[in-house]
């Protein structure tokens with residue numbers, strides 16, 4: 001569904017240039033649900049804005065489904081945003097209409113997308129657990145309920161890709177748990193590919209794969225263990241296993257913590273022992 005390779009985004013303002021993404025690689029399968037984590041400023045929102053068609057990439061490859069985001073013209077970009085993606089922000093006030101009901105909000109989004117389907121609007125509202133609030137105005141709802149309405153709205157155009165930027169950032173722990181469960185069931189019900197940006201690792205662990213971004217590049221991936229491996233790791237409570245990413249040129253990033261801990265500077269010695277790749281820190285003393 002998503003294939004980014006060597007993706008670069010440079011923001012230019014006056015004479016200052018900020019390289020927000022510097023050769024990022026990311027592949028996401030159709031119907032996969034992943035989380036992207038990373039420190040503030042690592043490039044998470046930049047990536048999501050590019051995938052959502054809100055921002056243009058500067059260089060590299062960014063393909064979503066049949067769309068090549070580096071090649072599409074403005075008209076195609078509007079069609080891409082309208083037909084392919086759904087977007088959820090931490091603060092959804094910009095796409096919620098407070099004095100309309102939940103149902104009217106979802107139907108209005110459908111109208112903007114071109115076709116109102118009341119039965120599907122009700123289905124979406126049921127999926128996000130708001131059937132009992134369907135005729136309430138948004139001003140009468142809690143923050144978590146408004147966020148769930150925003151999720152229903154984001155699906156109004158039946159997107160094949162759902163992008164969520166810190167969707168649980170302004171709700172309490174219990175509500176954020178509930179929202180992650182809603183994403184999981186929507187992923188199964190609608191078959192949409194879901195990419196969630198968060199800096200909360202405990203939420204990220206609720207998905208099958210977590211991609212970590214550091215300095216505008218993918219640095220590591222955590223993949224959920226299989227059932228048997230999970231049993232073995234039950235004692236440690238760790239359900240994901242961390243992998244370093246190797247790009248297509250064979251480049252490997254060693255996390256800063258490990259480099260510091262092991263005193264790795266500019267080279268390591270490679271050897272293979274029993275089908276394991278060993279990295280040895282040369283003795284420089």
Ligand SMILES: Nc1ncnc2c1ncn2[C@@H]1O[C@H](COP(=O)(O)OP(=O)(O)OP(=O)(O)O)[C@@H](O)[C@H]1O
Nearest residue numbers: 011018019020038039040041042043044045046047
């Ligand atoms: N419109 C812009 N103009 C100039 N620089 C920008 C712009 N948007 C982002 N940046 C810069 O690009 C880098 C990546 O920003 P980005 O917002 O993608 O990070 P982030 O990982 O989403 O951070 P946060 O978790 O704080 O939202 C930062 O250095 C940021 O200052």
